[in-house]
Amino acid sequence: xxxxxxxxxxxxxxxxxxxxxxxxxxxxxxxxxxxxxxxxxxxxxxxxxxxxxxxxxxxxxxxxxxxxxxxxxxxxxxxxxxxxxxxxxxxxxxxxxxxxxxxxxxxxxxxxxxxxxxxxxxxxxxxxxxxxxxxxxxxxxxxxxxxxxxxxxxxxxxx
Amino acid sequence: xxxxxxxxxxxxxxxxxxxxxxxxxxxxxxxxxxxxxxxxxxxxxxxxxxxxxxxxxxxxxxxxxxxxxxxxxxxxxxxxxxxxxxxxxxxxxxxxxxxxxxxxxxxxxxxxxxxxxxxxxxxxxxxxxxxxxxxxxxxxxxxxxxxxxxxxxxxxxxxxxxxxxxxxxxxxxxxxxxxxxxxxxxxxxxxxxxxxxxxxxxxxxxxxxxxxxxxxxxxxxxxxxxxxxxxxxxxxxxxxxxxxxxxxxxxxxxxxxxxxxxxxxxxxxxxxxxxxxxxxxxxxxxxxxxxxxxxxxxxxxxxxxxxxxxxxxxxxxxxxxxxxxxxxxxxxxxxxxxxxxxxxxxxxxxxxxxxxxxxxxxxxxxxxxxxxxxxxxxxxxxxxxxxxxxxxxxxxxxxxxxxxxxxxxxxxxxxxxxxxxxxxxxxxxxxxxxxxxxxxxxxxxxxxxxxxxxxxxxxxxxxxxxxxxxxxxxxxxxxxxxxxxxxxxxxxxxxxxxxxxxxxxxxxxxxxxxxxxxxxxxxxxxxxxxxxxxxxxxxxxxxxxxxxxxxxxxxxxxxxxxxxxxxxxxxxxxxxxxxxxxxxxxxxxxxxxxxxx
Ligand SMILES: Cc1cc2nc3c(=O)[nH]c(=O)nc-3n(C[C@H](O)[C@H](O)[C@H](O)COP(=O)(O)O)c2cc1C
Ligand code: FES
Numbered sequence: 001x002x003x004x005x006x007x008x009x010x011x012x013x014x015x016x017x018x019x020x021x022x023x024x025x026x027x028x029x030x031x032x033x034x035x036x037x038x039x040x041x042x043x044x045x046x047x048x049x050x051x052x053x054x055x056x057x058x059x060x061x062x063x064x065x066x067x068x069x070x071x072x073x074x075x076x077x078x079x080x081x082x083x084x085x086x087x088x089x090x091x092x093x094x095x096x097x098x099x100x101x102x103x104x105x106x107x108x109x110x111x112x113x114x115x116x117x118x119x120x121x122x123x124x125x126x127x128x129x130x131x132x133x134x135x136x137x138x139x140x141x142x143x144x145x146x147x148x149x150x151x152x153x154x155x156x157x158x159x
Numbered sequence: 160x161x162x163x164x165x166x167x168x169x170x171x172x173x174x175x176x177x178x179x180x181x182x183x184x185x186x187x188x189x190x191x192x193x194x195x196x197x198x199x200x201x202x203x204x205x206x207x208x209x210x211x212x213x214x215x216x217x218x219x220x221x222x223x224x225x226x227x228x229x230x231x232x233x234x235x236x237x238x239x240x241x242x243x244x245x246x247x248x249x250x251x252x253x254x255x256x257x258x259x260x261x262x263x264x265x266x267x268x269x270x271x272x273x274x275x276x277x278x279x280x281x282x283x284x285x286x287x288x289x290x291x292x293x294x295x296x297x298x299x300x301x302x303x304x305x306x307x308x309x310x311x312x313x314x315x316x317x318x319x320x321x322x323x324x325x326x327x328x329x330x331x332x333x334x335x336x337x338x339x340x341x342x343x344x345x346x347x348x349x350x351x352x353x354x355x356x357x358x359x360x361x362x363x364x365x366x367x368x369x370x371x372x373x374x375x376x377x378x379x380x381x382x383x384x385x386x387x388x389x390x391x392x393x394x395x396x397x398x399x400x401x402x403x404x405x406x407x408x409x410x411x412x413x414x415x416x417x418x419x420x421x422x423x424x425x426x427x428x429x430x431x432x433x434x435x436x437x438x439x440x441x442x443x444x445x446x447x448x449x450x451x452x453x454x455x456x457x458x459x460x461x462x463x464x465x466x467x468x469x470x471x472x473x474x475x476x477x478x479x480x481x482x483x484x485x486x487x488x489x490x491x492x493x494x495x496x497x498x499x500x501x502x503x504x505x506x507x508x509x510x511x512x513x514x515x516x517x518x519x520x521x522x523x524x525x526x527x528x529x530x531x532x533x534x535x536x537x538x539x540x541x542x543x544x545x546x547x548x549x550x551x552x553x554x555x556x557x558x559x560x561x562x563x564x565x566x567x568x569x570x571x572x573x574x575x576x577x578x579x580x581x582x583x584x585x586x587x588x589x590x591x592x593x594x595x596x597x598x599x600x601x602x603x604x605x606x607x608x609x610x611x612x613x614x615x616x617x618x619x620x621x622x623x624x625x626x627x628x629x630x631x632x633x634x635x636x637x638x639x640x641x642x643x644x645x646x647x648x649x650x651x652x653x654x655x656x657x658x659x660x661x662x663x664x665x666x667x668x669x670x671x672x673x674x675x676x677x678x679x680x681x682x683x684x685x686x687x688x689x690x691x692x693x694x695x696x697x698x699x700x701x702x703x704x705x706x707x708x709x710x711x712x713x714x715x716x717x718x719x720x721x722x723x724x725x726x727x728x729x730x731x732x733x734x735x736x737x738x739x740x741x742x743x744x745x746x747x748x749x750x751x752x753x754x755x756x
Contacts, residue, residue, distance in 0.1 A: 026455075027453070027454045027455040027473075028455055029455035029456075030435075030436065030438055030452065030455050031435070031436065031455075033438075034397060034436055034438070064457055065455070065456070065457055068440060068457040068458065068614070069438035069439050069440050069458070070438075070439035070440060071397055071398070071437075071438040071439035072438060072439075086359070087359040087360045088358075088359050088360025088516070088517070088554070088557070088588065088590045088604070089360045089514075089516030089517055089522070089590060090360075091360075091604055092516075092517040092518060092590055092591075092592060092596060092601075093517065093518070097741060097742065100739070100741060101719070101741070104719055124398070125359035125398075126358075126359050126360050126361060126362055127173065127177075127398070128172070128173035128174060128362040128365050128366070128399075129173055129174040129177045129211070130174070130211065130360065130362065130514065130516040130522055131174045131211030131212045131213075131214055131516075131522040131523060132174060132177060132178065132211075132214075133516065133522070135177070142177035142178075144177060144178065147746065148741060148742075148743055148746075149717060149743055149746070149747075
């Protein structure tokens with residue numbers, strides 16, 4: 001497992017310190033979860049339980065919120081997250097073929113992480129670069145005007 | 160202060176930053192230092208110019224030269240040639256696709272000629288991170304005018320008279336909505352800016368926030384004065400990091416200048432703004448769901464009434480408006496209701512911003528007066544269909560909207576006309592499709608979207624959208640039957656009538672509108688087992704043409720599953736049982752020897 005996904009005490013301390021800066025806890029659950037995901041990279045059960053206790057709400061409520069919003073994830077992402085735009089403009093300009101190529105290259109589906117922890121695929125909606133459609137982001141780098149045959153070369157950069 | 164005589168504006172919108180516009184700025188600045196001109200030339204990172212197709216854009220003032228598709232490597236030449244020697248860099252100018260002539264001034268480009276930029280007035284012109292730039296263009300003078308010269312009712316009357324309607328999709332008259340919120344007495348009221356922008360092919364709200372964040376801050380404060388609220392909240396998608404950063408800076412700067420906070424401009428009026436992040440749920444764009452999400456709950460909608468104006472955030476009177484709606488407010492105050500009402504069509508005043516995308520030459524962000532026809536937008540501004548293909552349809556209104564066809568091209572765009580044609584204005588996504596797009600698949604695309612985004616609270620939406628998308632899946636797989644068409648229609652009607660919120664009520668629109676306009680295409684899938692657009696994988700076959708194949712082996716080498724065999728200079732053959740129909744071979748073949756049928 002990469003360092004990013006370890007549930008270290010330092011990380012829990014960082015989260016606690018953040019929560020202490022919020023004077024009124026009521027209504028701030030989503031804000032706290034954003035921070036927690038930023039710190040841990042994902043929101044596993046332990047983190048959800050911790051947040052519930054500190055925010056003085058039930059774990060069920062925290063789970064209810066985490067599972068409702070697609071931005072929150074309960075699985076760790078890969079070392080390199082391949083985020084593909086599945087917005088309408090990208091769809092019309094062939095995002096499906098690009099996605100097929102990415103799946104073929106990595107052997108995983110959208111929302112999954114490869115067994116070696118190297119890659120994950122995330123589906124996004126309109127990243128605001130429709131002029132470059134179809135668009136893929138690996139980590140934070142944007143690749144635009146893609147064709148399926150360019151995918152192998154891009155992914156090879158990160159192997 | 161340095162005395163700049165030349166200004167270099169570089170687009171810093173999300174699209175252009177993706178194409179390394181940050182590095183362009185860096186390189187231009189470096190070169191300016193080298194030439195000893197850093198004190199006379201100012202480099203500005205602006206918001207989106209709108210012409211995303213040809214980004215990154217660099218514009219040089221005072222002569223208004225508009226450079227397109229600039230790369231970081233071009234920076235040196237731009238400085239040496241244009242700025243030092245005063246010679247235009249011809250190869251980076253825009254070429255008019257019809258006359259083939261170079262156009263250097265953006266005012267002469269067809270893309271801009273028919274546009275009227277009100278909501279986007281500052282985008283691509285000012286540096287969004289500098290409050291001084293906004294103030295220099297009359298920023299915050301509308302707020303000053305309102306606070307010192309107008310009563311709440313006078314202000315609301317102006318909004319009513321302007322005819323401004325909500326740009327978030329519903330098209331509700333803004334002045335009227337403000338009046339409702341003002342009418343309810345309470346110890347605390349709220350102003351909410353809806354920056355959740357859920358339509359998955361639209362980016363106008365983001366561009367306004369990235370390019371002109373102060374206009375939203377100012378408008379929210381004006382709204383606060385109108386209804387008697389002292390707290391403003393922006394509900395913004397966490398997926399918009401740049402917009403968040405710029406808006407946060409704008410709020411901080413406004414506070415520092417005394418334009419937010421206590422006793423604004425010494426008038427005794429208090430107002431402040433903070434942000435709440437969305438977490439990726441389309442339904443949270445619906446105002447009641449949005450409010451629940453802001454309260455830290457699951458973003459499920461509730462029935463209206465009560466409307467937020469009566470009982471909104473924490474049960475208090477709340478006014479919710481969309482980003483683009485707000486962006487219009489300061490201009491209306493400064494230029495007057497009559498001016499605004501003179502623009503547009505009879506019942507839809509002002510302009511509308513559209514995110515023009517898909518199979519069109521000039522993808523980008525445009526703003527046109529209401530009443531402009533689809534033809535003007537697609538052909539004059541959009542430059543027509545890509546690669547000389549045939550126009551098939553334009554989708555407006557996102558997942559709640561519908562598909563318009565060639566016969567609707569001369570329809571003037573406004574709220575009522577689009578609804579009459581079976582679509583809707585929505586928030587401004589406009590996706591153009593050509594002959595290669597399968598309309599059954601498009602309907603399926605939207606239904607899969609709503610199925611995934613249904614919050615699950617009401618059954619018609621949760622189960623209904625799933626069933627609709629399953630039926631569409633069957634048809635695109637070639638397993639469709641005639642009775643499925645009746646089922647689609649019947650189910651659509653039931654969902655429309657019984658779903659709890661706007662998401663469900665409008666979810667069947669993409670199905671109904673494509674079934675109506677492209678009935679023959681549905682029939683072709685079901686009766687002939689064919690996809691006329693050649694998109695549905697199960698219904699097509701790739702084939703090598705005997706008389707055209709010269710045996711170059713290119714197709715066999717590119718095939719990801721090695722299902723093409725053949726020797727050099729001999730006919731190649733595709734093994735249909737192994738083919739995954741990715742189309743790579745057809746794209747690769749230089750001799751048009753591979754067809755799909
Ligand atoms: C499913 C659904 C999604 C919506 N998404 C958005 C959105 O992303 N942005 C927005 O401003 N309004 C959205 N709306 C409309 C809002 O409910 C609300 O009408 C709007 O924010 C009011 O602002 P306006 O009057 O300025 O348009 C959505 C409505 C529904 C039913
Ligand atoms: S739809 Fe992919 S960037 Fe807009």
